[in-house]
Amino acid sequence: MLHASDCCQEDSLKYAGDGVRRRGPGDAPVGVRAPVPYFFVTTNGTPVGADEIRKVFKRVLQAAGLPRHFTPHCLRHTYASLLLQEDGGRLLYVSRQLGHANVTITADTYAKWIRPVGRGVVNALAISSVV
Template identity: 40%
Template sequence: MSTQQPPIERYLTHLQAERRVAARTLTLYTDALTRLAAGAAELHIELNALQSHHVRMLLARAHTGGLSPRSLALQLSAWRGFYRWWGLQGGVKLNPVEGVRAPKAAKPLPKALPVDQAVALANQSPEHTDPALAARDHAIVELLYGSGLRVGELVALDCQAGDAAAGWVDLADGSAQVRGKGSKWRSVPVGSAARDALQAWLAVRPGVASAGEAALFVSQRGTRLSTSQVRTRLKTLALQAGLPTSVHPHMLRHSFASHLLQSSGDLRAVQELLGHANISTTQVYTKLDFQHLAKVYDAAHPRAKRR
C-alpha cells in the first residue's frame, strides 16, 4: 500500500483488501469518510489536526442537516475506526472521535389501534372451520384487549388456581391473576365481554383439550397454545375483521392502556394494571393520549387550522 495515497484512501484500501469488509459496508464507510474530509475542509483544518470539539461541530451540522441518530452513529463509527487505524500508522497521536457519542434515537411510540378498530376486532366472529377454536380465538382477543395481558401471560394461564399455576381466571370474581416480568403477581379485572367469551370457550374446551391438560388456551392438538400460535391467529383475525394494519398481541396491550388512559386519565392505575415497575415506562401512553387530543383539537377547534 503506497504511503503517498491520502490517508482516507489508504484506509479504504485496507478495509477492502485486508479486512475484506462487505461491499455495502465499504460504501457506507466511503460516504462517511467523504463527509469527514469535506467537513474538515470547510473548517480549514487538516485531518490530522481535528480535535474532539471539531468532530462534535461536524456531528451537529450533520444532525441539523437531517441525518438520523442511527446514521450519525454509523458515521462516527467509521470516523473512529479511521483514526484508530491512522494512529497505528503513526499519522495521529490522539483519536479525536473517542468519547464522542451520537444523539440517542427517540424511542418510537408503541402502536395502538384506534378505538373503533379495536372494538371491531373484538366483535369479530372468527372464521374457523371448528366452532370451538373460533370460540377460543374470540376469548383470546377479548382477554388481550380487555385486560391488557402480555401474550406470555395469556398462554401461561391455567383453568384453575394451584401452586404450579402461572396464572388463572376467576370468572366469579371477574379477575385474572397473572405472573408477569420478574415473577411478580398482579390482579387484573376481566370485563363482562371477556367473561362471556371465556365462558363460551370453557363450555367447548373439553372437546379440544387433551386429558389432564391444565392450560386455559389449547391448540387443536389439545396442548397449551404457544405465543407464536397466538400471534399467527391474531394476524388472521385482523385480516378477517378488515383492519388495515397487521395486529400483534402487544398492540392490543398498547390499545388497552391508551384507551383506558384516554377515558380515565389515571396514569397510576394504568401502571398497576399493566404491571409496570416504574411509572416512567407507563408515561409513554401520555404521549399517545396527547396525540389523540391533538387530533380532536385540530379537527374541532376553529383556531386550530394552520395557514
C-alpha cells in the first residue's frame, strides 16, 4: 500500500486560499476534509488495496490495447525513452522528470535512447561560428 509519507515530506508546502503557507498533518481549513495519509482512497477515506489498483490498471491496459503484463514502471520507461528520442530531448530535463538523484542514473539507464549528435549539427555549429 502506498502511504503518503513514503513520497512526501510532512512539511511540504500546501496551496491554500490566495497564498502559500506551511501546514502540518490534520491542519485543514474549516469546511475542508482533513487530508488522508494515502494516495488512493475510497470515497470514505479508507485505503485502496494493491490488488484493486492492479485490477484497474489491467482494465486500462486492455482499453488502450497494451499488453496485460505491462506495469506502471513500463509506462515510466516509455515516457523517458520517448522524451529522449525527440529532437532536442535533453538528458537533464528527463532526469528531473523522473526524479533521479543525478543525471548519471538517467544516462546509464537510458543510454541506448539518447540520440547522438550527427555531423550535420556539428557542421552547422562550425559554419555559424564562422559567420
